[in-house]
Amino acid sequence: MNIEDIGFETINLGHGSGGELTKILLDKIIFTTFSNPFLDQKHDGSIVKFNGKIAISTDSFVITPIFFKGGDIGSLAVHGTVNDVAMCGGIPKYLSLAFIIEEGLKVSEFIQIVQSIKKTADESGVLIITGDTKVVERGKGDKIFINTTGFGEIHPKANISVHNIKEGDKILVNGLIAQHGMAIMSEREGLQFESNIESDSTNLNFLVQDLLDQFGGKIKLFRDPTRGGLGTVLHEIANDISKGVFLKEEFIPLERQVAAGCEMLGLDPMYVANEGVFLVIVDPSVVTEVLALMKNHEKGKNAALIGEITSEHPNKVVMQSLIGGKRIVSPLVGEQLPRIC
């Protein structure tokens, strides 16, 4: 797709009017890129067939900056929703895709995002089957917002529910935490903090599917700790099941540069956002095999057993520190704020 063929360099209000300009935008960029039997109908929506139960999840993406090391708002919009469907035990198949564009966005940037969405959707095995494009006045958006909704059939062996969790169940993560949040921090203006940290944004559905194929009902829960980080999600789980979560700090996978960045900025990696990390809570009888499978998978090379469910301290997450002391891990309240000195 050449920018010259599009005929305009920036997106304006007219492109969201529903008229001729909208048609150009859709025909030349959206339909060309995402062409598939569902979308090619150019109807108001798509009709799809599912067998049995389906998982549906929706998410909106409002990230600044829109391009960052390891991804962009487009890849994030696919990964985020694909992963949420997978966390439910679903096998993601279809996505809806809706843009809210602030007028003035460069068409070249829009094309870059759309192509990134296409590439990420292909890699994740999902089709874009319906969508929407709106344009808002300058100052009423932040370049571009994206909403995606994902649909996937529930894996036949899946029985994912927080209520299946029992005392003694083990908690694993698939990889290094806090990568995404720190990658974004390092690219925000005004922080004078540069690094090579890349976002971990990736699709987790194939690893999840492998785990379900192999271990079925022994897998009690999947959760991806995106905003609020690992600490907040574990706290939610402890509260949902009225049991305790016990962690050991030394087992939490944290890359050196990310750890150093968190130290410098005064942030706790337990609350920093992730986009390619998920927690698995499993029956203790399969923990070794689950860990082995994860470590052998491309998306789980740094997998680790980080803790377990306990009947002690219900509703609380307790972490043993590196020096052997204990602390609670409370949920994140607002945004993590950098400290003064």
Next chain:
Amino acid sequence: MKYLNEYRNFEATKKVLDEIHKITTSRWNIMEICGGQTHSLVKNGILELLPEKVRMIHGPGCPVCVTPLNLIDKAIELLEQGVIVCSFGDMIRVPGSKKSLLEAKALGGDLRILYSPIEAVSIAKQNPDKEVVFFAVGFETTAPANALSVLHAEKEGINNYSILASHVLVPPAMEAILDDELCSIDGFLAAGHVCAIMGIQEYYPLVDKYKIPIIVTGFEPLDLVQGIYMAVKQLEEGNYKLENQYARIVKEHGNEAAIDIIKKVFEVGNREWRGIGEIPNSGYIIKEAYRKYDAESKFNICYIKVPENSNCIAGEILKGIKKPNQCNQFSKTCKPANPLGAPMVSSEGACAAYYHFSNNLID
């Protein structure tokens, strides 16, 4: 990180903790001055690893906590007047008398969260038609950078930049705490970062006057247990000396270049401490020669003194008279999402440390 890991080492820390257990025979109350130290003690679970007889009392070294209510209100008023207000992140959620800076931002104020005041000078340069104010709070640690921003603005001829300054000093606060009749402190861990700037000389007179051990201490678990060990050892032996546990960072005369910059822009004057009140000669005020960079003189900010929330015992917390979990409101009406006072908000506040990390609250 290698450096940090050495100071978070299980065996090394345990060895010192074992020594503390071995030498402790009497009850000792030791105050760590800095909120960063408080957080490290609680977050690493050190408090429960100490002998029962060694009690840590949490000090006033939380810049956000001691910044007067009226100054937060003034920053909010500037924001509402259309001034670009720049602040360290930690400050923005602290409740003023009506709202916080964060709430004022949501209502349309142009609030920028920065790591360095020098950035604020750049913002002033990029926005010549706007006034830019940096909310310059903190102890001796942040004073050099704040002073430097003023010198930077002067050098560049930037006239739309000023600072709303509330700098406080550690030694006068220690004296105020020791002079309080309810004070039960036997020894201090002085704040390592403050001493990295100022050196340690100002603490000798305190040691002599109050006959109390002062250990200049760092922030990592091993630093803290070493500092506690040095204090307990002196107390058990009946000594009172100034010792420097944090010698890898803190030099006798501090950072002389930084001190020169502070002295150029600031002079010592009386300061109000939130929760504690006015302490003579306990802070920095902007010198006459730099008054045009003083936001309080530059802007006509009308101000009505508003009382603190009467249910908040922040003053007693900051003076170490009470611990956060001895407050009736703690974790009930006062939580980080809805704080009554600043110590529940700041990442260096004792109440927030207890709320977020304290293992005492497991049951």
